[in-house]
Amino acid sequence: MKVVRSITEMRAEVKQLRKQRSTIDHEATVGLVPTMGFLHDGHASLMQKATEMSDIVAISIFVNPIQFGPNEDFERYPRDEKRDLALAEKNGVDLVFMPSVEDMYPTPIKTHVTVADLTDTLCGASRPGHFDGVSTVVTKLFNIVKPDYAFFGTKDAQQVAVLRQMVTDLNMDIEIVPCPIVREQDGLALSSRNVYLSREEREQALVLSRSLHQVQQQMREQEEMTAGQVRAFLRTSIGQSDIAEIDYADILSFPRLESLAEDTLLATLDHEVIIALAVKFGRTRLIDNVILETKGVALHV
Numbered sequence: 001m002k003v004v005r006s007i008t009e010m011r012a013e014v015k016q017l018r019k020q021r022s023t024i025d026h027e028a029t030v031g032l033v034p035t036m037g038f039l040h041d042g043h044a045s046l047m048q049k050a051t052e053m054s055d056i057v058a059i060s061i062f063v064n065p066i067q068f069g070p071n072e073d074f075e076r077y078p079r080d081e082k083r084d085l086a087l088a089e090k091n092g093v094d095l096v097f098m099p100s101v102e103d104m105y106p107t108p109i110k111t112h113v114t115v116a117d118l119t120d121t122l123c124g125a126s127r128p129g130h131f132d133g134v135s136t137v138v139t140k141l142f143n144i145v146k147p148d149y150a151f152f153g154t155k156d157a158q159q160v161a162v163l164r165q166m167v168t169d170l171n172m173d174i175e176i177v178p179c180p181i182v183r184e185q186d187g188l189a190l191s192s193r194n195v196y197l198s199r200e201e202r203e204q205a206l207v208l209s210r211s212l213h214q215v216q217q218q219m220r221e222q223e224e225m226t227a228g229q230v231r232a233f234l235r236t237s238i239g240q241s242d243i244a245e246i247d248y249a250d251i252l253s254f255p256r257l258e259s260l261a262e263d264t265l266l267a268t269l270d271h272e273v274i275i276a277l278a279v280k281f282g283r284t285r286l287i288d289n290v291i292l293e294t295k296g297v298a299l300h301v
């Protein structure tokens with residue numbers, strides 16, 4: 001496994017590995033797993049999928065300043081390079097790209113990639129500019145690494161929807177591969193930010209996966225359930241934690257992320273829906289979701 005810290009070197013390494021691993025009748029494929037580091041088993045599942053699907057696996061570790069708001073946690077975002085490199089090595093990664101902020105953004109950049117509409121809601125509404133930062137850095141990573149596949153977790157389901165739209169609209173010849181959410185045994189979705197939680201907050205954070213589980217059960221029992229009833233159920237269920245502060249608890253169409261009218265009968269829909277949560281525990285904001293066929297059968301979990 002090679003650790004690469006500059007853009008020029010990364011381009012050269014990918015080119016060289018591609019040449020080495022290609023044969024006369026097969027051009028070696030490259031899979032990219034973009035991350036912000038402080039890696040956990042959720043990231044490991046993406047790396048494993050990448051090794052299954054591609055001949056060369058690259059990951060990037062870059063805490064991208066332009067996707068953080070001014071009052072967010074860019075400065076204190078957790079970092080542990082040594083542990084990250086060990087986990088990457090264990091999971092069959094060939095190249096780890098760890099550029100500096102100066103190399104990625106040598107002067108304030110004047111070009112941003114904006115995906116409209118899909119970014120107006122959920123995390124896009126609570127974190128203005130966040131998805132412009134994500135789609136811009138992902139475009140830069142794609143241009144540097146030139147992968148055939150890129151792997152993203154559905155924990156960040158809106159990110160998957162936005163990036164799929166971006167590669168379609170901009171004719172990027174890259175397949176976005178969504179990967180299921182990896183959870184702790186007790187249900188909490190793995191996230192680098194879980195490390196911020198106090199023991200009490202960690203306990204209370206279980207209300208997220210529990211609410212998603214319970215609402216699906218309710219949808220199975222009550223066939224005539226409306227979007228409004230789902231929202232009310234989620235508010236009550238999350239409200240069982242007295243420290244949980246709801247940012248959003250919503251049901252929308254997926255992957256278009258269009259709002260559903262309160263009286264929409266879910267059983268009548270002919271597309272997938274997403275039940276998406278963002279909830280603060282103290283200073284830590286966590287997200288979780290489930291993507292469902294409209295008869296309540298989980299697809300990606």
Ligand SMILES: Nc1ncnc2c1ncn2[C@@H]1O[C@H](COP(=O)(O)OP(=O)(O)OP(=O)(O)O)[C@@H](O)[C@H]1O
Binds near residue numbers: 034036041153156180
């Ligand atoms: N529990 C998980 N299961 C599957 N994929 C995950 C999980 N957590 C993160 N990922 C995916 O890993 C990739 C890199 O995410 P990132 O480095 O931001 O980690 P994170 O744990 O989501 O961090 P944060 O706490 O900042 O949300 C993203 O595609 C993200 O969806």
Ligand SMILES: CC(C)(CO)[C@@H](O)C(=O)[O-]
Binds near residue numbers: 134137138
């Ligand atoms: C895709 C990504 C690495 C872009 O910085 C980030 O948003 C993340 O970790 O999900």
Ligand code: BAL
Binds near residue numbers: 036067
């Ligand atoms: N996984 C999403 C990265 C962020 O919260 O900025």
